[in-house]
Amino acid sequence: MSPVRRRALVLVLPSVLAWAVVLAVFAGLRDRLPDPLATHFGTGGEADGFTGPGAFLTVASAVLLGSGLLIAMGALRAGRTLRAQRPMVAIGYGTSGLLGYCFAAVLFANADAVRASRVSQPLWQLGVALAVAGALGALGWLLAGLDTAPGTPAAAPRLPLADGEVASWTRTVGSPVLLAVGVGTTLLGAVLAAGGSGAEVWLIVIGLISTALARCRVTVDRRGLTVAPWFAPQPRMRIPLARIERATSGEADALSLGGWGYRIRGGGSALVFRSGDALFLRLATGREFAVTVDDAGTAAALLNTLIERDRSTPGERG
Incomplete structure (x- = not known):
């Protein structure tokens, strides 16, 4: 079976x-x-x-x-x-x-x-x-x-790099859903503010956060994985190479990851912008982090190469 x-x-x-x-x-x-x-x-x-x-x-x-x-x-x-x-x-x-x-x-x-x-x-x-x-x-x-993953996991992809060669990968990904939720919530908070209901501050804050996350830049380099709003370096999420065991990529449905935005689910967390190509990280803690972004396969291959290089030259970690 x-x-x-x-x-x-x-x-x-x-x-x-x-x-x-x-x-x-x-x-x-x-x-x-x-x-x-x-x-x-x-x-x-x-x-x-x-x-x-x-x-x-x-x-x-x-x-x-x-x-x-x-x-x-x-x-x-x-x-x-x-x-x-x-x-x-x-x-x-x-x-x-x-x-x-x-x-x-x-x-x-x-x-x-x-x-x-x-x-x-x-x-x-x-x-x-x-x-x-x-x-x-x-x-x-x-x-x-009693359930385990079927078979032996496939070898993590690698991106060939020559000794001393430096590489980075970056993509910008947007979410129409988060943008609509953010703008709608902010406008609702503004309308309520005119009536002095008292709940408008939280609605505006939530709306602005959702709007800021509606378009982010995902970057892979010698520092690890970084996700930040496209218009500013902060606030940002960074997972250093030392915390990552391996990276893979695949198709993911937004609902299967828990919905849009930052989601916490059993066994890990995810930053979901839309359905489609996604980058999956197996962390040193045993948990998983996922982010939906185009060309995730290249990002995974580069991350695995950088992880391998980082492990072999611990004195050069940045």
Whole structure:
């Protein structure tokens, strides 16, 4: 089985199993269930919401399978191992366990009831549901930890440089999304400032920061990777060569990296301007940093060459 299929199976397994359990319970109790079912309960455990059996099964199926599918798609689109996405996997398993138990408990509570209005659900059932969610979440965490990157990583690209030769690479990248958000937020803050609402200062600050990040210059040289607004050297983000293990490049979707702007995600962070070519850095800490920029392949090759040179001549680091 391919790594992608194996990961997909691990991700959808809890929601499918939870759905199968609910379906089996429904089939086993079908002749003992009232119509409608009591499906919502107040703080005292008394029934205060009712649904037909067919509608209940439809909603349960849609919630269980739909939530599992969304989590699986999000994890697979991220393009990283499940080990790097352990929190998401654990949440998916825990959610499936919680929902599956709650749906099954509702069916058992309704079994043999003369009228749905007389059905009750004790509060301790919530504690059991949370315990089931915690146990399945822990199982998801353990299973995600077994996942590793498929095969041996490809050799990091290199850009040939002669001894003593100096090279640098730079590109300017813009983001229409960040520009629109920045300008819009700044204008909204200005409008609110006229009314003296008190929230306008933060809106203007956020808007100006987004506007400043809407177009940046990405540079690779002997100092490492630097990202700064195109119109000024400061503020800037710099990752020195000593902190970088290797660099690669590839296509990336903005949403798979968490959205536009500076994003913090499981296993690393990213500076996202748009979808497309992206530079990925594996840091000495084991985390990953990504930045979307054109011609990322050349940047990665130059970085790897500079890293190799930096490691071999530690006394010349700048």
